[in-house]
Amino acid sequence: MNSKPAQAMVVTPHPDDAEYGVAGTVARWISDGREVVYVVCTNGDKGSSDANIKPEELVKIREEEQMAAARSLGVREVIFLRHPDQGLEDTPEFRKELVRLIRLYKPETMVTADPYRRYVWHRDHRITGQVTLDAIFPYARDHFSYPDLMKEGLHPHMVREILLWASEDANYRSDITKTFHLKLAALRCHQSQVGHIPPQELEERLKQRHRVMAEGEDFLLAEAFHRVEISR
């Protein structure tokens, strides 16, 4: 682990969610010189309709795909927490893992899934979003939250901006017109997830989705988020 600070940390439930949610924005940040790290919470071993594939093979494939996608975008580092797919829980241990990483990398911006999407929402996404928000505030910020982390030199850190993807309450649209092709290329690294979709169809579907997200803006393609700014 390269623990020098990174400007942005993306906490993603499964391999591929970061590419769907934020890869166009990540590509733009990286071209602007910001350093980005990914934290992948689950091992993705339920993400296949192929009944013949062994879960441990799927984990390996999906980690390789995630690494390839991250490399293609220029993401500095990918940290795999390897919780069971469809088995993520809001536990003190998971929260502490995230606090540790926030204090280690000191990101200004955190990106994750919006936990407040209603009704039909993947439990791992809801829990990833919720526990990440809890980890940011108050646990990463407070001196007395984890005395043992303090002893390790992991001091409080306050994130300045939170972006939540898949929000029903988007208030920020990030221009990905110039980086859409990089997002698409990163998504295509996840062949176990998108390989069954004809390439042209994948491109059109994705473009349409991001056109809709850009409605009302003076640019063509956007990723939409609920954005929270935390004042000093």
Ligand SMILES: [Zn+2]
């Ligand atoms: Zn997912």
